[in-house]
Amino acid sequence: MTARQKRADVNKNGDSGGSKRLRERALGEETEATSEQRRDSVHLNEDQLQQPTAVTSSSASLSLSSSSSSSSSISSPSPRRQGIFVEKAETRRHFLSSFSQSNPASPPSSSSSSSSLSASSVPSEDEGETYEVGHNDLKPKLDLLQEGDPGTLTGVPIRLYADGVFDLFHFGHTKALEQAKKLYPHTYLMVGCCSDATTHRYKGITVLSEEERYESLRHCRWVDEVIEDAPWVAHKDFLVEHNIDYVCHDALPYADTSGEAEDGDVYLHLKRMGKFLETQRTEGISTSDIINRIIVRYDDYVLRQLQRGYSAKEMNVPQWKGTTLLTKKYLHDVATTTSKTLGELQLSFLDLFNRNSDIRCTLRKRRKETWHRVSALLKTPFVVMGEGGKTKRGWNAAGAPVSKKLKR
Numbered sequence: 001m002t003a004r005q006k007r008a009d010v011n012k013n014g015d016s017g018g019s020k021r022l023r024e025r026a027l028g029e030e031t032e033a034t035s036e037q038r039r040d041s042v043h044l045n046e047d048q049l050q051q052p053t054a055v056t057s058s059s060a061s062l063s064l065s066s067s068s069s070s071s072s073s074i075s076s077p078s079p080r081r082q083g084i085f086v087e088k089a090e091t092r093r094h095f096l097s098s099f100s101q102s103n104p105a106s107p108p109s110s111s112s113s114s115s116s117l118s119a120s121s122v123p124s125e126d127e128g129e130t131y132e133v134g135h136n137d138l139k140p141k142l143d144l145l146q147e148g149d150p151g152t153l154t155g156v157p158i159r160l161y162a163d164g165v166f167d168l169f170h171f172g173h174t175k176a177l178e179q180a181k182k183l184y185p186h187t188y189l190m191v192g193c194c195s196d197a198t199t200h201r202y203k204g205i206t207v208l209s210e211e212e213r214y215e216s217l218r219h220c221r222w223v224d225e226v227i228e229d230a231p232w233v234a235h236k237d238f239l240v241e242h243n244i245d246y247v248c249h250d251a252l253p254y255a256d257t258s259g260e261a262e263d264g265d266v267y268l269h270l271k272r273m274g275k276f277l278e279t280q281r282t283e284g285i286s287t288s289d290i291i292n293r294i295i296v297r298y299d300d301y302v303l304r305q306l307q308r309g310y311s312a313k314e315m316n317v318p319q320w321k322g323t324t325l326l327t328k329k330y331l332h333d334v335a336t337t338t339s340k341t342l343g344e345l346q347l348s349f350l351d352l353f354n355r356n357s358d359i360r361c362t363l364r365k366r367r368k369e370t371w372h373r374v375s376a377l378l379k380t381p382f383v384v385m386g387e388g389g390k391t392k393r394g395w396n397a398a399g400a401p402v403s404k405k406l407k408r
Contacts, residue, residue: 137271137274138251138271138276138277138278139277139278140183140184140246140277142184150186150245151184151185151186151187152184152185152186153185153186155186156186157184157186157187157188158184158186158187158188158245158246159188159190159242159243159244159245160180160181160183160184160187160188160189160190160244160245160246160247160248160277161189161190161191161192161227161234161239161242161244161246161247161248162176162177162180162189162190162191162192162247162248162249162279163191163192163193163194163230163234163247163249164191164192164193164194165193165194165199165203165206165213165287166191166193166213166216166217167199167206167207167208167213167287168207168208168287168290168291169208169213169216169217169220170285170286170287170290171282171285172281172282172285172286173220174220174222175282176248176250176279176280176281176282177189177191177220177222177223178222179248179279179280180222180248180277180279181222183246183248183277183279188224188225189222189223189224189225190224190225190226190227190242190244191217191220191223191225191226191227192226192227192230192231192234193210193213193214193217193226193227193228193229193230194210194229194230194231194232195210195228195229195230196209196210198229198231198232201258202232202257202258203257207287207291210228210229214226214228227242232256232258232260232266233256233258233260233261233266234247234270235260235269236273239275244275245275246275246276246277247267247270247275247276247277248276248277248278248279249267249276249278249279250278250279250280250281251276251278252281253265253268254266254267299325302315302317302321302322302325303325303326303329306322306325306326307329
């Protein structure tokens with residue numbers, strides 16, 4: 001006897017004799033049967049979809065009992081709508097299983113599974129169409145984290161991965177790794193560094209060797225593990241092998257010269273999978289910029305090395321080039337020294353006629369001393385005024401001549 005028939009019998013018997021308990025039990029059995037039918041419809045496999053069968057009246061009434069109790073049989077939904085519904089369910093289960101494999105220590109909660117899925121990874125109803133990756137999809141969903149989730153202080157550390165060449169390791173690299181390390185409260189940061197063979201094939205020659213670049217990364221305080229000989233494109237197998245939750249890099253499209261990535265972007269497939277987190281670049285500094293500075297001032301750096309004791313042969317520079325640079329340096333130093341000496345002489349000559357110059361101050365001082373000595377000798381000076389205000393010579397008591405014009 002089905003749950004619907006039991007409920008009908010209860011309605012016929014009325015409320016006497018414990019009918020209320022029977023009615024509640026029938027409703028509970030009907031709800032449980034409906035839930036089981038819905039779960040069965042989600043787990044339909046592809047073979048059942050390719051060979052659809054007619055739905056019986058009893059199963060149809062159970063699946064739609066919550067919406068209509070009067071209908072006894074319905075027709076099965078269209079194969080296209082069933083295919084879309086199951087495709088969405090299979091896609092969601094696929095990403096949930098991949099997240100659980102990457103975190104075997106703790107089962108994924110609702111918050112962690114929702115954060116690992118982006119809108120771009122789920123296909124829409126139109127076949128082949130996917131949602132565009134938004135800017136918010138590349139940020140960590142910290143507001144959805146719960147206590148004990150991966151990445152929290154009470155849970156296991158979330159495993160993040162950043163890759164690159166890291167040639168001429170500079171503060172732009174360290175700031176990017178610092179951002180990746182601080183994306184979550186509890187992070188285990190792995191850094192992959194490409195080998196010389198991979199880098200020379202897809203990007204160009206490097207200044208530092210692969211061993212020197214590996215060692216530079218090991219001395220960075222934000223790095224927990226260095227993965228040597230990292231692949232140019234991080235595929236799904238690589239993420240599963242190293243148990244990587246997210247890949248960190250700036251969101252700008254990175255051209256793929258290897259031809260392995262889709263649409264020419266090394267990180268586009270990770271963005272669509274919801275496995276990508278964005279960091280910010282540091283403007284004004286990069287390995288290419290540093291190399292370009294050396295090339296622009298090539299002669300200056302060659303001359304610098306020559307003055308520090310390196311020979312032209314050690315720098316792969318022709319001997320005449322080194323001699324020419326040293327001669328230019330010598331002539332430049334002579335011209336600089338001569339110009340400085342002439343300038344100092346010119347300033348000294350001008351100082352002779354300055355009121356506060358040493359010579360004029362000395363002459364002024366000696367003139368005052370002479371005047372005081374003469375005044376001391378002239379104990380009773382007098383002046384004889386002549387006609388028109390002109391002075392005449394006079395003598396003091398000591399017989400010394402005196403001549404001074406009186407003030408009017």
